[in-house]
Amino acid sequence: MATWARWGTVSVAVEKQARPRSERRFGTDRRWVFSLVFILVVELLFFNFAVSSFWGGGWGSSVSMLGDGENFLFTSMIALGVMFVIFAGDIDLSVGAMSGFAGVMMAEFHLGGMNIWVAVVLAVAIAALIGLIQGLIITYFKLESLLVTLAGWFILQSAALAWEGAVPPYGFPKHFDSLLGTGTVAGTVPNQLVIFAILALLATLIVHRTRFGRQLVLVGHNRDAAGYAGVRVSVTRIRAFVLSATFAGIAGMCIAATYSTADDNLGPTLLLPAITAVVLGGVDIFGGAGLVPGVIVASFILGWLTPGLLQDGVSDTWASIAIGVLLLGSLTVKGITDRRQGVSMLDRLRARSATATPGAPPPAPDAT
Amino acid sequence: MLHSIQKWGIRSRIATATGAVALAAAGIAFVTIGSTTAAAKSKCIKLALEFKLQGLPVFEANQKGVNEAAKAYGICSPVAYGGPATASATGQVTDIQADISKHVNVIAMTSDDPQVPAAALKQAMKAGIKVVTFDSDVPSARDFFIQDTAYSTIAQGVINAAVKAEGSSAEFGIMSSTPTATVQLAWIAAMQSYVKAKYPNITWAPIGYGQSIVATSLTQAEAMIHANPNIKAILPIDGAAVVGTAEAVSDLSDTGKIGVFGIGDPEPNQTYFANGSLTALELWNEIGQGELIDCVAYEAVNNKIHAGSTFKCAHGPSGGLVNGPAKWTVASGTNATTGANKNTIIFSKPLEFTKANYLKYDF
Numbered sequence: 001m002a003t004w005a006r007w008g009t010v011s012v013a014v015e016k017q018a019r020p021r022s023e024r025r026f027g028t029d030r031r032w033v034f035s036l037v038f039i040l041v042v043e044l045l046f047f048n049f050a051v052s053s054f055w056g057g058g059w060g061s062s063v064s065m066l067g068d069g070e071n072f073l074f075t076s077m078i079a080l081g082v083m084f085v086i087f088a089g090d091i092d093l094s095v096g097a098m099s100g101f102a103g104v105m106m107a108e109f110h111l112g113g114m115n116i117w118v119a120v121v122l123a124v125a126i127a128a129l130i131g132l133i134q135g136l137i138i139t140y141f142k143l144e145s146l147l148v149t150l151a152g153w154f155i156l157q158s159a160a161l162a163w164e165g166a167v168p169p170y171g172f173p174k175h176f177d178s179l180l181g182t183g184t185v186a187g188t189v190p191n192q193l194v195i196f197a198i199l200a201l202l203a204t205l206i207v208h209r210t211r212f213g214r215q216l217v218l219v220g221h222n223r224d225a226a227g228y229a230g231v232r233v234s235v236t237r238i239r240a241f242v243l244s245a246t247f248a249g250i251a252g253m254c255i256a257a258t259y260s261t262a263d264d265n266l267g268p269t270l271l272l273p274a275i276t277a278v279v280l281g282g283v284d285i286f287g288g289a290g291l292v293p294g295v296i297v298a299s300f301i302l303g304w305l306t307p308g309l310l311q312d313g314v315s316d317t318w319a320s321i322a323i324g325v326l327l328l329g330s331l332t333v334k335g336i337t338d339r340r341q342g343v344s345m346l347d348r349l350r351a352r353s354a355t356a357t358p359g360a361p362p363p364a365p366d367a368t
Numbered sequence: 369m370l371h372s373i374q375k376w377g378i379r380s381r382i383a384t385a386t387g388a389v390a391l392a393a394a395g396i397a398f399v400t401i402g403s404t405t406a407a408a409k410s411k412c413i414k415l416a417l418e419f420k421l422q423g424l425p426v427f428e429a430n431q432k433g434v435n436e437a438a439k440a441y442g443i444c445s446p447v448a449y450g451g452p453a454t455a456s457a458t459g460q461v462t463d464i465q466a467d468i469s470k471h472v473n474v475i476a477m478t479s480d481d482p483q484v485p486a487a488a489l490k491q492a493m494k495a496g497i498k499v500v501t502f503d504s505d506v507p508s509a510r511d512f513f514i515q516d517t518a519y520s521t522i523a524q525g526v527i528n529a530a531v532k533a534e535g536s537s538a539e540f541g542i543m544s545s546t547p548t549a550t551v552q553l554a555w556i557a558a559m560q561s562y563v564k565a566k567y568p569n570i571t572w573a574p575i576g577y578g579q580s581i582v583a584t585s586l587t588q589a590e591a592m593i594h595a596n597p598n599i600k601a602i603l604p605i606d607g608a609a610v611v612g613t614a615e616a617v618s619d620l621s622d623t624g625k626i627g628v629f630g631i632g633d634p635e636p637n638q639t640y641f642a643n644g645s646l647t648a649l650e651l652w653n654e655i656g657q658g659e660l661i662d663c664v665a666y667e668a669v670n671n672k673i674h675a676g677s678t679f680k681c682a683h684g685p686s687g688g689l690v691n692g693p694a695k696w697t698v699a700s701g702t703n704a705t706t707g708a709n710k711n712t713i714i715f716s717k718p719l720e721f722t723k724a725n726y727l728k729y730d731f
Contacts, residue, residue: 051469052469053468053469053470056469065469068465071458071461071462071465161546161547161548164548165547165548166547166548166553167548168481168483168548170483182487258487259457259458259461259483259484259486259487260483260486260487261481261483261484263457263481263483263484263548264548265456265457265481266457266458266481266484269454269456269458269459270458306462307462307465307466310462310463310465310466311465311466311469311470313470315448315449315450316422316450316451316452316453316459316463317422317453320453
């Protein structure tokens with residue numbers, strides 16, 4: 001409890017005097033995380049009774065529903081990455097294609113004779129570099145991140161397709177497939193869960209415990225105010241894009257290891273589920289508010305929902321509808337409770353359009 | 369801290385709780401809807417059908433065939449239509465894992481990717497489930513593969529139809545789906561080698577890729593027509609490419625100047641057969657193929673077939689199997705001409721659809 005409270009006070013310290021609402025805003029965020037935990041518990045309890053293979057061969061067994069996290073944990077990793085960008089008030093539509101491209105890159109490096117681990121490090125580094133380039137284009141030319149990363153999606157997916165040729169690369173060393181893909185620690189904890197836990201902890205610390213994290217949230221909350229307060233807005237945004245691309249690259253390695261193949265179209269289908277997890281997790285789609293633990297819990301809610309419903313005999317179509325209903329229903333509830341606390345989506349929209357209105361005070365000189 | 373707790377009014381607490389309960393209720397409602405259709409009798413063979421995606425007429429025709437013959441082969445019916453809402457190999461893996469946990473006896477699937485589902489299918493085979501792939505194979509992880517038709521035969525069918533109409537010294541162009549689509553690649557190779565051997569005066573325009581999207585296929589086909597003014601025939605070899613190409617030819621009022629000969633199903637293309645922009649399509653009988661899936665599932669579960677054996681579908685499929693042979697052979701090795709490899713069953717000779725017969729088929 002104490003930790004949560006501390007995040008609250010620190011994250012809003014910059015403008016506490018001017019905006020007492022922020023205090024309340026943070027209260028609603030934290031409450032949302034508790035609501036999500038509650039939903040997750042209800043979901044798992046329900047599947048525990050409804051799905052006979054819920055425990056299967058025990059925790060960690062890929063036959064058990066509880067253990068088959070390897071089908072969604074890489075989506076959760078992509079969600080953590082794109083979350084940084086959303087916190088800053090931007091969006092990164094290239095993350096799905098980025099993970100596919102990174103996988104193809106790694107596979108082609110490896111099949112070209114490179115050691116697999118060198119290939120992994122190089123592929124993730126190049127992904128980060130592409131994120132940096134996208135961030136530079138967006139901030140330097142003052143372009144909408146939506147458009148730049150949409151273009152990035154097309155370019156990356158087509159580049160992956162061109163590179164892989166007629167036969168997508170497959171067949172990696174067993175130790176690679178096991179370590180980043182389907183292996184477990186001592187037969188119980190899936191390796192991917194450990195990787196995800198490390199990334200999740202890292203993301204939580206970055207957003208809620210570092211100066212960069214504070215600035216990231218402030219930039220998303222009010223870009224101009226952040227500029228006046230001396231935050232290097234462009235640098236902060238660019239860093240978010242680098243983080244997003246890096247997480248997508250790591251997810252790409254896990255995807256390649258899980259399926260022992262890399263393919264241009266393995267990544268892009270994960271984009272919308274990832275953004276869904278971020279939004280359900282309570283991060284404001286316009287930036288500036290939310291808690292990382294919410295995103296983590298939301299990604300588990302969504303990740304288990306589809307396999308759980310399928311294993312209970314529901315068809316794919318109905319499972320997709322269930323996800324839509326869950327998202328719509330929970331965001332409506334969140335909207336209602338947020339409004340009671342005095343922070344509404346409409347306020348956020350107004351604040352956003354206000355910053356773009358001509359005649360508003362000129363933004364502070366950017367330190368980039 | 370205390371401050372914010374006090375702010376959390378009792379009303380919003382109730383709202384949150386109500387919301388959570390409503391969501392749980394919605395979840396239960398969904399499960400109930402699904403469970404009623406999934407209820408199965410214990411004695412029959414539990415067959416799980418997994419398609420590339422939902423809502424394609426060819427797969428619906430497959431499913432129709434599967435359901436028509438299910439009873440004859442002791443398969444629990446109705447057989448549900450499985451498959452992701454949009455083509456996604458990872459979505460298929462989730463479905464396969466659900467099938468494993470539901471303890472089905474046979475998984476019959478047409479795969480979105482030749483590699484991705486392999487691990488999940490191997491897991492299924494380890495759990496004692498027979499895996500039958502059809503249409504698009506996962507070569508490393510299945511018991512049997514039902515190949516639609518011999519690659520050489522269908523390729524020759526398309527080329528012969530085009531040559532008959534446009535002559536043997538003309539420029540042809542192929543419209544495919546994606547550059548990695550396994551079956552399309554095999555057909556292209558078969559067409560090119562047949563032309564090389566039999567009609568050396570035919571030249572090829574660069575291959576167009578419509579990405580299995582009608583709009584993209586249309587753009588690509590128009591680009592092909594503009595870039596190659598002497599083109600005589602376009603050969604679309606994927607469902608979306610057929611529609612896009614025929615639409616491009618009618619849009620540019622090139623009907624009569626450029627012929628369209630492809631691989632695809634007749635029902636979505638009735639307009640183009642009627643207006644003359646589409647001359648001929650080759651495919652197999654999708655309903656009959658669905659019936660063969662039942663038969664192979666039955667034979668596989670009872671361990672009656674293996675590499676090299678021949679079998680008859682004893683109960684006699686009810687209506688389909690046009691052009692189907694009287695008995696089938698399970699290939700024991702690789703055959704370069706037909707494209708078959710070990711444990712492949714070639715379904716049938718292609719069926720040709722033209723202006724004369726297209727109204728007879730509803731897929």
